[in-house]
Amino acid sequence: MVAQSKARHMESMALNSVFDHFRQQIDDSNDRRERLIKTSRDVTNISKKAIFLLHRIILEDTDDDRGLRAAKKGRAKLAEVYPLFRSMRAELVGERFWQHQRQVSPGLQEFIEALSFAHYLEHNTLISFSETQTALCDEDGPFFPLTVSDYLLGLSDLTGELMRFAISNISRRGGRTTANEVCTFVRNCKADFELFTPQVRDLGKKQAVTGSSLEKIEAAAYAVMLRGSEFDLPPEILEDLVQQTTTR
Amino acid sequence: MVAQSKARHMESMALNSVFDHFRQQIDDSNDRRERLIKTSRDVTNISKKAIFLLHRIILEDTDDDRGLRAAKKGRAKLAEVYPLFRSMRAELVGERFWQHQRQVSPGLQEFIEALSFAHYLEHNTLISFSETQTALCDEDGPFFPLTVSDYLLGLSDLTGELMRFAISNISRRGGRTTANEVCTFVRNCKADFELFTPQVRDLGKKQAVTGSSLEKIEAAAYAVMLRGSEFDLPPEILEDLVQQTTTR
């Protein structure tokens, strides 16, 4: 009986050491999760600041190359994210990316929003998937895989920033042209994204937001069109005339 | 006109420097908020681990001083929180505690839950407000103020852990007594907390959870009472008899 009980005891000990091992595994993965959540929050914060910086610079002057200059400074701010991405890369090797994808997404999407805003200001185009992939690399290769979902959801938020940009810009010189350009651009975004809504979760909800941004831009473009329409002069000349009065 | 425009420009510059100052203030407070959120998450994690540790040790053996030993080890684990509290103290000087209270609470409440669990296991009593305050101090004084709300909400979660403790313990030697003790203790907790529900936000919701924990403990105590009732022997002797069969 004693022998049996001892055997039991041994068994029980062995089992405990197995569970001890499980504990380590579970703790490791939880700790990693925590670290990634924190880093992702940092990425979000830097990206948000970059977006504000872009708005700031683009409104500062009206030179033709202001987009280029804004993008340059925006990218410099965004560069602060790279050390964070590098630290995430170490945590996301192999199957771990997909294990922790939900922790990575929020920061990554905000980064893509900022990056695509800078890209738009410089090039007046939508950053492509492969350009975004390239931005998520350093000399050692990609930080982690880029999913279509993160790419599209990040871009979807871009339309909100473009709406802000178009409206604040509208009463400046050339604002009318900008508004019309942004209007067309956002309209195309909405149409293009629509094709992907069945496959990309949450994109549908974001499309509704894009829709209302679009309507705001349309209303602004409408108002600009209207206000010049009473006079038989081309809009540029009208703008010059107004400029004259207001700078007196 | 040029002079006027220059004056305008100056004014506009001065205004920008004021807003620059605002930006710094806002950024500072946001950054501080972020750091506190992260630290609070860390506090939560350590506290949760301490709670599991307490459950683990208390179930390991049945010696009379097991509560004391569990509490000791639990407190050792909880000591890992102190450096974090110290780092928070620097961020929460003066009016800043109340500015960031919402970021502090989650971790603090989990800490109080763990601390009060250790306290209960050692003393079979509820940790008092001033004992909790004392635990939130080091040689340099308190880390930050303790609110009644954090104290009570932390304790409210304790009842859930006590329920787990009572149920897992019930089939062990002396489990019946423990169950009855915990039952009375939690019943009193629920009654005492009830007095504070009008003043402490969210306590009402937590009381409902405490109520259901209480019913679970009551059901367990009932089952223990019932199962010995068919035999004309005192429960301790019945327990011994069962022990005999099962260790054969």
Next chain:
Amino acid sequence: MDAANIDVLNSLLEKDSNVGEKIREQVKELDKKVRLIVGILGKIHSTPLNSMQPLVATVDPVLLSCHEHIAAIANAIPPDQYWRWKDMWSNDIRSLVFAVALMEYFKTRSLISLEKSAELLGIQDEWKDRIILPVEDYLLGLINMVNELSRFAVNAVTLGDFEEPMRISTFVKDIFSGFTMLNLKNDLLRRKFDTLKYDLKKIEEVVYDVSLRKLVPTDKV
């Protein structure tokens, strides 16, 4: 819980509830006065510019009478607990900043500073561990003022004043450019800041309408 502990908790809660009660009383009165001030300032839209000073002057005594309530609130708040209680009256504070900023605009055509706002609200420096004027509330008050000025630009024209919209435009542009300096979270301030853009746009439209009508001889108009 032993009786001693219950007593400790009860006395702490009691203290808090007394603080809350005292503040609530003052806020109730403050509320009424703020509503009165906002009501008076609502009349700017139908007041010609030359009657603006007398109108604005009627606000002064009411504003002054707010000081006692703010002082009473400051007295009620325990040291360092400003942030704990501020939600009870921050709407009033924002409306008062709106009022003093608007009045300052009509007096000097310039932007009131945070310090001067605090002073006009009767918030004293030595209370700074109990009551302050936080940047957020100051900024929200300014946004309210801009909202009102965009409406005022429209009504000024109706009343035949074609110069005021120009001044408002210059003034608001500066404020707007100040706001672009800030990094905001997705919070109330951000949402309100977004409305500034529309006010700016509206004001620019008025300026446009007015200046073209002065310059362009058109048979259509």
Next chain:
Amino acid sequence: MDAANIDVLNSLLEKDSNVGEKIREQVKELDKKVRLIVGILGKIHSTPLNSMQPLVATVDPVLLSCHEHIAAIANAIPPDQYWRWKDMWSNDIRSLVFAVALMEYFKTRSLISLEKSAELLGIQDEWKDRIILPVEDYLLGLINMVNELSRFAVNAVTLGDFEEPMRISTFVKDIFSGFTMLNLKNDLLRRKFDTLKYDLKKIEEVVYDVSLRKLVPTDKV
């Protein structure tokens, strides 16, 4: 978006959707077989111990036939994407762990290891970048088994077997003590672990009932 970009996105999404489709097909079949296995094992509650082996043996071929679906799933998954798709079949995996753990109990009265479970499920080591048996699923499967054993302890007594509850008690106590070693979040595993306590309690009650009835001569019973 230019056409090239749309093509890139579409081809990526297409690939994903194909992976999903292939997995779904296999899961549908796997599902049926798992339900069949669980159905067979449901009969243990009315099966006397000496007929248990033949009953349990009827599970073997069905279990074996699950391997092909698991293999097909593994083949469908791109490298490193295990965690992306696992929710589609993890319920089945947990049920299969439940099954092999229960069968192992009846064969050897001992706890199946994670490695052996993976092996019996036909999960091969060389697939480890596409399909694995994660600790969580293994543990959830064990909890299911304990749930079932607590019910079985009751029914064993009804069928006149008074020894089985003792064995189950020893077995489950060890598992429970293993689980107490873990630090859990407030997630599914934690919630399920909480149910273990009740199973343990139920089993202890049976042990108590049975052992006292053997020992205590009472006229009441």
Next chain:
Amino acid sequence: MDAANIDVLNSLLEKDSNVGEKIREQVKELDKKVRLIVGILGKIHSTPLNSMQPLVATVDPVLLSCHEHIAAIANAIPPDQYWRWKDMWSNDIRSLVFAVALMEYFKTRSLISLEKSAELLGIQDEWKDRIILPVEDYLLGLINMVNELSRFAVNAVTLGDFEEPMRISTFVKDIFSGFTMLNLKNDLLRRKFDTLKYDLKKIEEVVYDVSLRKLVPTDKV
């Protein structure tokens, strides 16, 4: 529970349910008529001012026919129970206040009083323990009217009437300043009151558009 007790309880429950049933029937009919009235008044937006009186007059008989339903509701309500049942038809009451207030505006360009509204709705003084016109519903009806008038100001201009917006502006400004002097506690009322501001702003913009283009003699503004 003895049978007598149950009978008492049941008869109490039954009585309430009968009251509800009777009111529901009347409200259903009242609802239809209210919708008809609102439909007729919707035509003001395309009706030139000189045809307004005949249009508005067609509402009168329908309004009159609402009286019987209101009387029937009053009869159905047990003494003292007005507040128990009022939610069933208060939307209709607000719409009727909207209607009589709008009609009064078109007849006299002045604001209808609470008493006169109650009278036109056929609510009799002696029913006051069963049916009344509460302040809240009166005020909510007025707010609805202002919402409609802001739309009407726009359409009047389209129809070539440039003077109506001026009158509306004066009328609405007066109502708005009245509202600012009320101590509104009620949540819904306060929220709806906030919409008045937008209406007022819209009307001011119409007046601006018209006066900027000198479409009315300056002294009318």
Next chain:
Amino acid sequence: MDAANIDVLNSLLEKDSNVGEKIREQVKELDKKVRLIVGILGKIHSTPLNSMQPLVATVDPVLLSCHEHIAAIANAIPPDQYWRWKDMWSNDIRSLVFAVALMEYFKTRSLISLEKSAELLGIQDEWKDRIILPVEDYLLGLINMVNELSRFAVNAVTLGDFEEPMRISTFVKDIFSGFTMLNLKNDLLRRKFDTLKYDLKKIEEVVYDVSLRKLVPTDKV
């Protein structure tokens, strides 16, 4: 809106707001006492039957002291407005019905009537246009009592009292069958009634446990 009009409206709004204020004050105090009563009655679960009378007796003075608040509420309510304000304290009323019904059970093992409940709550007949005890609140109070008794049946056994569950079972079955004969239209009441079923089932299981083990003489079941 002329000044007279505004005064009328404001005085109406003010009156309501004063009523609300007065009631709120009383309800706050009533609330505390109700909480105290419920707290005392919570102790039944750890009180042996022979100490029940003294425990229950300590409720009496607190209950009595509730009368003044209920009277004050009745005084605050304008005639005919009971239903307007009742939601402010109906939870308290239900808890008081719960209390008197539970106390009546411990005193007489019988069900308290609606009239007696109203009387014990100090609700006077002549107030009937300002305060009453509605059937719904009475019934909801009873349901609360049954919820508590089902828990009590369990705890009585733990305290070694095997006969109380039999009495509770008889009592609750009677109430349950009474409820099935009522025509419940009210949604809340119907939903709460559904919880009775669970209570009944729980009590039946206690009776089962006790009688199975022959812990009570068979004729008591």
Next chain:
Amino acid sequence: MDAANIDVLNSLLEKDSNVGEKIREQVKELDKKVRLIVGILGKIHSTPLNSMQPLVATVDPVLLSCHEHIAAIANAIPPDQYWRWKDMWSNDIRSLVFAVALMEYFKTRSLISLEKSAELLGIQDEWKDRIILPVEDYLLGLINMVNELSRFAVNAVTLGDFEEPMRISTFVKDIFSGFTMLNLKNDLLRRKFDTLKYDLKKIEEVVYDVSLRKLVPTDKV
């Protein structure tokens, strides 16, 4: 929209609303009767087995009187529209299936079929484009019956009947294993099916209690 068009649309809308109205009336009556039936069957828990037949027989006339309402519903439904309206009374149908299945159990200790259920509910074959008994509702009714039987097993023992639980156990095990062989897609059905497991477990525990105490001859278990 021309008048003709509006008439067409209105007549279509009107037709639907009439159908709804007619069904609602019948369902209201049906509801009452179903509640009566469920109420009668609730008495099984305190009825000794030898009085069960008379009790169950009192349901028959009420059940029969349900046929007219079901027939009236069938008449009210336009061809092909069963699925459009069924949610209005499917709860009643499930309760009726519950009733006939329970009665069948007491009469024959066997499971009622779908066809016989439909027949006893008075659903006629030739109505199949307007009213049918769908599989889902039949199965949900059965699950309700099992819920009730698990409670009945407990109460039977209390009433001193130790053999009924054995019969119930056999009966429910059979139903349970039948359900495991169904391919349930339907969400509600699958969720309800999970409750069966708890009932089965409860019944097994009753059987355990009884057999542990040797209250029935061993061969009956």
Next chain:
Amino acid sequence: MDAANIDVLNSLLEKDSNVGEKIREQVKELDKKVRLIVGILGKIHSTPLNSMQPLVATVDPVLLSCHEHIAAIANAIPPDQYWRWKDMWSNDIRSLVFAVALMEYFKTRSLISLEKSAELLGIQDEWKDRIILPVEDYLLGLINMVNELSRFAVNAVTLGDFEEPMRISTFVKDIFSGFTMLNLKNDLLRRKFDTLKYDLKKIEEVVYDVSLRKLVPTDKV
């Protein structure tokens, strides 16, 4: 449950699940095409009126290719079960009604009828026990179209077309007054109808802006 019984039940359950599967497949394809159509029609906002016909024409082949899916759905539905499955694709149907109504507007400036909509969607009369175009879906489709037209009125002006808003205004006013004459019981429909009011207001404001500035000949307004 005997095996035969289970087979019957399973085959019934299976049949339903197959129907669902078949419909799902078709709906998936239909969905893609509907999305494509809506995408194309989204371009109207940046298309000058003279290029509208060619744009709209590109929808035709896609619309035509929807017919096969609708036919396949009709074939998949068992007789009498339209209302059981319709929720799976009714969103698509509403979008298609939206599309054909919008296209009809651009072709003829008139309102499409229910019959013509059904015809253009390829819904055949002889399927009426399996697939129809219900009034609700037709009306909801029209409401979608009005939502789009109010946005289009704005964008037309931006593109320099000042006459289109007039046409839209007339068209939408007509639809709106038609809707007010319908007896809408359906909740969704009534809620959506309320959005029409906003659209109408928006269109009226565009017409106002254009006519105020004399951008169209007065007789067009």
